[in-house]
Amino acid sequence: MRITGTFLDEISHDIPHQNWGEAEWRKDFAAMKAIGIDTVIQIRCGHRRFITFPSKVLMEKHDCYLPPVDLTDLFLRLADEFDMKFFFGLYDSGYYWIHNKCQQELDISRAVADEVWQKYGHYKSFGGWYLCWEISRTYAGMVNLYHDLGMHLKDISNNLPTMISPCIAGIKCDPNNVATIEEHQRTWDNIMAGISGAVDIVAFQDGHCDYDELADYLILNKELADRHGLKSWTNCESIDRDMPWRFPPIKWEKMLLKLEAARKAQLDKAITFEFSHFISPNSMYPSAGHLYNRYKEYFGL
Amino acid sequence: MRITGTFLDEISHDIPHQNWGEAEWRKDFAAMKAIGIDTVIQIRCGHRRFITFPSKVLMEKHDCYLPPVDLTDLFLRLADEFDMKFFFGLYDSGYYWIHNKCQQELDISRAVADEVWQKYGHYKSFGGWYLCWEISRTYAGMVNLYHDLGMHLKDISNNLPTMISPCIAGIKCDPNNVATIEEHQRTWDNIMAGISGAVDIVAFQDGHCDYDELADYLILNKELADRHGLKSWTNCESIDRDMPWRFPPIKWEKMLLKLEAARKAQLDKAITFEFSHFISPNSMYPSAGHLYNRYKEYFGL
Amino acid sequence: MRITGTFLDEISHDIPHQNWGEAEWRKDFAAMKAIGIDTVIQIRCGHRRFITFPSKVLMEKHDCYLPPVDLTDLFLRLADEFDMKFFFGLYDSGYYWIHNKCQQELDISRAVADEVWQKYGHYKSFGGWYLCWEISRTYAGMVNLYHDLGMHLKDISNNLPTMISPCIAGIKCDPNNVATIEEHQRTWDNIMAGISGAVDIVAFQDGHCDYDELADYLILNKELADRHGLKSWTNCESIDRDMPWRFPPIKWEKMLLKLEAARKAQLDKAITFEFSHFISPNSMYPSAGHLYNRYKEYFGL
Numbered sequence: 007m008r009i010t011g012t013f014l015d016e017i018s019h020d021i022p023h024q025n026w027g028e029a030e031w032r033k034d035f036a037a038m039k040a041i042g043i044d045t046v047i048q049i050r051c052g053h054r055r056f057i058t059f060p061s062k063v064l065m066e067k068h069d070c071y072l073p074p075v076d077l078t079d080l081f082l083r084l085a086d087e088f089d090m091k092f093f094f095g096l097y098d099s100g101y102y103w104i105h106n107k108c109q110q111e112l113d114i115s116r117a118v119a120d121e122v123w124q125k126y127g128h129y130k131s132f133g134g135w136y137l138c139w140e141i142s143r144t145y146a147g148m149v150n151l152y153h154d155l156g157m158h159l160k161d162i163s164n165n166l167p168t169m170i171s172p173c174i175a176g177i178k179c180d181p182n183n184v185a186t187i188e189e190h191q192r193t194w195d196n197i198m199a200g201i202s203g204a205v206d207i208v209a210f211q212d213g214h215c216d217y218d219e220l221a222d223y224l225i226l227n228k229e230l231a232d233r234h235g236l237k238s239w240t241n242c243e244s245i246d247r248d249m250p251w252r253f254p255p256i257k258w259e260k261m262l263l264k265l266e267a268a269r270k271a272q273l274d275k276a277i278t279f280e281f282s283h284f285i286s287p288n289s290m291y292p293s294a295g296h297l298y299n300r301y302k303e304y305f306g307l
Numbered sequence: 308m309r310i311t312g313t314f315l316d317e318i319s320h321d322i323p324h325q326n327w328g329e330a331e332w333r334k335d336f337a338a339m340k341a342i343g344i345d346t347v348i349q350i351r352c353g354h355r356r357f358i359t360f361p362s363k364v365l366m367e368k369h370d371c372y373l374p375p376v377d378l379t380d381l382f383l384r385l386a387d388e389f390d391m392k393f394f395f396g397l398y399d400s401g402y403y404w405i406h407n408k409c410q411q412e413l414d415i416s417r418a419v420a421d422e423v424w425q426k427y428g429h430y431k432s433f434g435g436w437y438l439c440w441e442i443s444r445t446y447a448g449m450v451n452l453y454h455d456l457g458m459h460l461k462d463i464s465n466n467l468p469t470m471i472s473p474c475i476a477g478i479k480c481d482p483n484n485v486a487t488i489e490e491h492q493r494t495w496d497n498i499m500a501g502i503s504g505a506v507d508i509v510a511f512q513d514g515h516c517d518y519d520e521l522a523d524y525l526i527l528n529k530e531l532a533d534r535h536g537l538k539s540w541t542n543c544e545s546i547d548r549d550m551p552w553r554f555p556p557i558k559w560e561k562m563l564l565k566l567e568a569a570r571k572a573q574l575d576k577a578i579t580f581e582f583s584h585f586i587s588p589n590s591m592y593p594s595a596g597h598l599y600n601r602y603k604e605y606f607g608l
Numbered sequence: 609m610r611i612t613g614t615f616l617d618e619i620s621h622d623i624p625h626q627n628w629g630e631a632e633w634r635k636d637f638a639a640m641k642a643i644g645i646d647t648v649i650q651i652r653c654g655h656r657r658f659i660t661f662p663s664k665v666l667m668e669k670h671d672c673y674l675p676p677v678d679l680t681d682l683f684l685r686l687a688d689e690f691d692m693k694f695f696f697g698l699y700d701s702g703y704y705w706i707h708n709k710c711q712q713e714l715d716i717s718r719a720v721a722d723e724v725w726q727k728y729g730h731y732k733s734f735g736g737w738y739l740c741w742e743i744s745r746t747y748a749g750m751v752n753l754y755h756d757l758g759m760h761l762k763d764i765s766n767n768l769p770t771m772i773s774p775c776i777a778g779i780k781c782d783p784n785n786v787a788t789i790e791e792h793q794r795t796w797d798n799i800m801a802g803i804s805g806a807v808d809i810v811a812f813q814d815g816h817c818d819y820d821e822l823a824d825y826l827i828l829n830k831e832l833a834d835r836h837g838l839k840s841w842t843n844c845e846s847i848d849r850d851m852p853w854r855f856p857p858i859k860w861e862k863m864l865l866k867l868e869a870a871r872k873a874q875l876d877k878a879i880t881f882e883f884s885h886f887i888s889p890n891s892m893y894p895s896a897g898h899l900y901n902r903y904k905e906y907f908g909l
Contacts, residue, residue, distance in 0.1 A: 022547060022555035025597035027604065055519065056560065071518070074560050074605070217673070218657065246624060250854040252551040254624035259658065259676050290593040292892040296627035303629065304676070323848060323856035326898035328905065356820065357861065372819070375861050375906070553852040591894040 007269035008305055009242060011045035011277030012038060012285075016077050017053045019100075020252060021283055024290050028080055034288050035084045037298070038281055041307055045277065046085055047093040047169070050138040051078060051118065054100040059125075063117045064097060078122070082129040091133030093169060094122055096155070098138050108147030111139075115155050123162050134167040135159040137205065142173035142214075143185065143193055149200035156204030169207035171241045171279075174223050176215030178247050187219075191226055198234040209239035209277055213247045217263045224271035239275040240268040244284035244297065255284040255293045258300040308570035309606060310543060312346035312578030313339060313586075317378050318354045320401075321553060322584055325591050329381060335589050336385045338599070339582055342608055346578065347386055348394040348470070351439040352379060352419065355401040360426075364418045365398060379423070383430040392434030394470060395423055397456070399439050409448030412440075416452075417459050424463050435468040436460040438506065443474035443515075444486065444494055450501035457505030470508035472542045472580075475524050477516030479548045488520075492527055499535040510540035510578055514548045518564045525572035540576040541569040545585035545598065556585040556594045559601040609871035610907060611844060613647035613879030614640060614887075618679050619655045621702070622854060623885055626892050630682055636890050637686045639900070640883055643909055647879065648687055649695040649771070652740040653680060653720065656702040661727075665719045666699060680724070684731040693735030695771060696724055698757070700740050710749030713741075717757050725764050736769040737761040739807065744775035744816075745787065745795055751802035758806030771809040773843045773881075776825050778817030780849045789821075793828055800836040811841035811879055815849045819865045826873035841877040842870040846886035846899065857886040857895045860902040 015021050026034070038046070051058045057070045059078035064070040078094070085092040097118050102111040119135070126132055137155060141148055156168045172194075175185035185193065198208070210227050212220055224240060231238035242264050245253035268276050278285065287295040301307075316322050327335070339347070352359045358371045360379035365371040379395070386393040398419050403412040420436070427433060438456060442449055457469045473495075476486035486494065499509070511528050513521055525541060532539035543565050546554035569577055579586065588596040602608075617623050628636070640648070653660045659672045661680035666672040680696070687694040699720050704713040721737070728734060739757060743750055758770045774796075777787035787795065800810065812829055814822055826842060833840035844866050847855035870878055880887065889897040903909075 019549075020551050022550050022594060023558035024594045025556065025559050025601050027597070027601060030597065069519070071560070071564060074563055218671070248621075249624050250622050255627065257625035258627050259673070262676055263673060293624060293626045296629075296632065300627050300629060320850070321852050323851050323895060324859035325895045326857065326860050326902050328898070328902060331898065370820070372861070372865060375864055 007265045007276050008042055009276045009278050010042055011047060011275060012043055012281035013047045013049045013279045014081055015049050015280045015283065016058050017050055017056045019053050030288065031080060032084060034282050034286055035088045037286055037288060039088045041302060045091045046081065047136050048078065048081055048095040050095040050098045052097040061118060061121055063121050078126060082126055082131055085131035086129055090131055092131045093134040093136045095136040095138045103139055103151065106146055108151040112151050112155055116158050119159055119162060127163065134169060137168060137170045140171060140173055142175040142179055144197060149197055152201045153204040156201065167206040169209060170205055171209045171211055173211050174214045179214040187222060187226065194230050198230050198236060202234040202236065207237045207239055209241040211241045211243055212264050213243035217260065220264055221267040221270050224267055224273060228271050228273060237274045239277055240273045242268060242276050242278050244278045244280065255291050255297050258297055308566045308577050309343055310577045310579050311343055312348060312576060313344055313582035314348045314350045314580045315382055316350050316581045316584065317359050318351055318357045320354050331589065332381060333385060335583050335587055336389045338587055338589060340389045342603060346392045347382065348437050349379065349382055349396040351396040351399045353398040362419060362422055364422050379427060383427055383432055386432035387430055391432055393432045394435040394437045396437040396439045404440055404452065407447055409452040413452050413456055416456050420460055420463060428464065435470060438469060438471045441472060441474055443476040443480055445498060450498055453502045454505040457502065468507040470510060471506055472510045472512055474512050475515045480515040488523060488527065495531050499531050499537060503535040503537065508538045508540055510542040512542045512544055513565050514544035518561065521565055522568040522571050525568050525574060529572050529574060538575045540578055541574045543569060543577050543579050545579045545581065556592050556598050559598055609867045609878050610644055611878045611880050612644055613649060613877060614645055614883035615649045615651045615881045616683055617651050617882050617885065618660050619652055619658045621655050632890065633682060634686060636884050636888055637690045639888055639890060641690045643904060647693045648683065649738050650680065650683055650697040652697040652700045654699040663720060663723055665723050680728060684728055684733055687733035688731055692733055694733045695736040695738045697738040697740045705741055705753065708748055710753040714753050714757055718760050721761055721764060729765065736771060739770060739772045742773060742775055744777040744781055746799060751799055754803045755806040758803065769808040771811060772807055773811045773813055775813050776816045781816040789824060789828065796832050800832050800838060804836040804838065809839045809841055811843040813843045813845055814866050815845035819862065822866055823869040823872050826869055826875060830873050830875060839876045841879055842875045844870060844878050844880050846880045846882065857893050857899050860899055
């Protein structure tokens with residue numbers, strides 16, 4: 007099971023920024039392409055006041071800062087150049103959806119999506135939408151947010167695919183509030199029923215449970231997704247969640263265990279969070295470059 | 308608004324040491340010079356038992372360790388070589404001033420200053436003094452410490468300028484004890500009144516409030532400084548205070564927002580904490596080198 | 609006092625993995641050799657489910673994962689190639705010995721040792737055993753574990769030397785439970801009496817007390833070791849325990865202070881935890897490479 011997609015962690019809220027310009031990003035897209043990555047997912051177009059593109063909606067109505075460079079445009083140009091699909095991540099207010107105000111989050115995102123589609127919808131690489139809010143359990147209003155926004159996105163973009171990437175409520179998520187696999191099943195059966203038709207792809211983050219529990223979760227996720235007509239991808243995290251600081255690149259052995267679990271569950275596709283800090287030879291962390299080499303060796307690339 | 312000064316973070320107490328020798332430091336001074344840095348500020352000459360130069364006062368009376376290299380001398384030679392001004396940072400006991408014993412802190416620093424001026428005062432780059440204790444509010448005895456020490460330093464050194472670099476008590480300083488802008492005004496009006504004539508430059512650290520609050524603080528700081536006859540510099544921090552570990556290099560966009568705020572406030576000069584870890588192409592953090600490139604691009608250097 | 613041995617931090621539980629393959633490890637052994645390292649100590653052959661070699665005992669009876677590469681074999685081959693002694697670190701269940709079940713820990717380790725000696729005992733570099741559990745005080749059952757396992761290891765391997773590397777219960781160990789030097793003396797007099805004859809080498813970690821306290825501890829450790837017929841090495845840690853994240857490479861000045869204390873105490877040998885992350889020019893931390901250069905300069909290498 008190979009990784010063929012990656013998030014682009016802009017705007018980050020907990021990963022240090024690498025301060026790359028266009029030349030560095032182009033070099034990194036080439037490194038992605040070299041190991042078979044065909045899909046890039048901008049993780050969000052904004053978080054609180056920082057945004058990836060000069061959005062009128064976000065600057066005029068939500069006090070966001072004018073960014074020094076239009077990263078969304080840059081990513082789309084590079085995706086065109088390297089023949090990849092680009093998923094656009096929506097805006098995370100960092101406020102409304104976690105304060106029971108999902109309607110406001112929806113209103114903002116609808117306006118942003120309209121602006122984005124008009125501005126960037128012509129790029130041939132524009133291939134989907136990413137609904138950026140990450141949940142592990144039922145969360146007041148989130149099913150409606152996913153559903154109504156998903157329908158709107160598909161409506162304006164000729165039915166482009168929509169994706170979410172939730173967490174498994176395992177021991178590395180909130181150790182004081184771990185869901186059993188039965189709870190996980192009930193929760194996600196309900197959520198998927200509610201978003202079916204509006205969200206096409208569910209790519210669970212694979213880093214919050216223990217390595218030996220993962221295959222069971224992934225098999226279950228696939229069953230649930232199949233039942234509700236969704237595609238099941240895995241978000242094979244390349245950050246190491248077992249270390250004392252957040253986050254170094256993962257140990258290759260751990261990534262391999264997780265890819266094996268995904269293979270066993272016969273998932274449709276593996277993406278990762280994320281290439282540029284944690285697998286790339288261009289990363290600020292040299293151990294990411296060594297992970298790149300281990301990955302290439304293993305798959306004979 | 309460009310950065311024309313930087314701290315030299317020796318002795319550090321919370322930034323990992325880079326283990327540079329003379330060759331690495333020379334290379335880094337050249338990188339500083341290339342972007343227009345004309346002032347280097349040794350952040351302190353000692354903290355607890357570690358010191359930057361073989362001070363008889365500190366080794367004999369305060370049990371400090373003999374350092375393997377005389378960094379103060381090295382910095383002064385390099386500052387001479389690169390035609391920069393060097394500010395000498397005093398000694399921080401890490402004890403007396405935070406235990407209501409400012410008189411002892413003053414006594415040590417006076418003796419250290421006398422030793423330093425005799426030993427290094429002949430360097431043409433010796434251009435000022437840095438009073439290293441960082442406060443955000445009125446602190447018992449600190450106004451006297453700043454005042455009496457400042458007067459002594461100016462007295463022994465033909466009136467060389469003296470500087471402090473306090474914190475703004477914003478949401479990233481102590482979230483449980485945030486000062487309103489009115490409190491900030493009252494506090495610093497009083498403090499500046501008490502140190503006027505003894506301290507010449509106040510360079511507030513700019514990283515403890517939110518980005519959109521900064522211009523208001525800087526404008527106020529400038530008004531207060533003008534009122535009391537002080538110069539107002541900004542310490543435009545190049546560390547990122549929003550990340551889960553202390554500290555990676557800052558995202559260029561954030562630094563730019565802060566420089567814009569300083570420009571708007573018409574401050575006299577911008578310095579940074581600090582170049583060698585957080586902006587330098589020689590830094591242990593590769594994202595610092597990319598920040599250097601973004602900075603150069605922006606200013607056409 | 610020069611460093612002539614290093615741990616190999618596989619399997620790590622709190623140090624980020626560098627993702628090296630055979631070529632990178634060979635290069636690093638060459639860098640070790642260049643500064644006079646003649647002894648490498650694999651810190652453990654496993655922790656919980658991750659192991660360094662495909663151990664039937666650990667995979668079949670303790671659910672460990674099959675590792676993608678046999679690191680133990682790789683290290684032994686490299687130790688042969690570079691004419692070094694290799695110490696084999698036992699398995700740390702991460703469970704039994706800290707839950708008052710030292711007998712189970714012993715049973716596992718005996719079986720692992722038998723398997724290991726049969727599999728790898730023929731390597732000429734196989735030069736000793738490392739009992740991997742780190743304690744700072746008397747710990748129920750640990751003396752017996754050290755003793756009985758040590759006797760078994762020596763029995764199966766023609767009396768190869770056995771080593772432990774305990775902590776000093778200083779201010780950087782558990783600040784709420786610091787042992788006085790008198791307590792340290794009583795504790796370790798008892799423990800050494802109990803392990804004498806079964807454990808040959810005690811290499812205390814030198815990073816948990818303050819720099820100015822270290823010589824006293826090391827002199828005492830040497831006296832105790834002499835009394836009980838043990839060799840006293842120092843584990844001169846190359847991690848910096850004074851920084852806000854765990855762990856960057858240490859400042860050269862601090863390492864030098866610790867080596868000076870070891871010289872004063874006339875210890876038999878200095879090893880370090882550990883070369884590859886914290887002193888190596890190949891490390892993911894560039895400041896490790898600079899530490900390597902400072903070390904070489906100081907000793908004229």
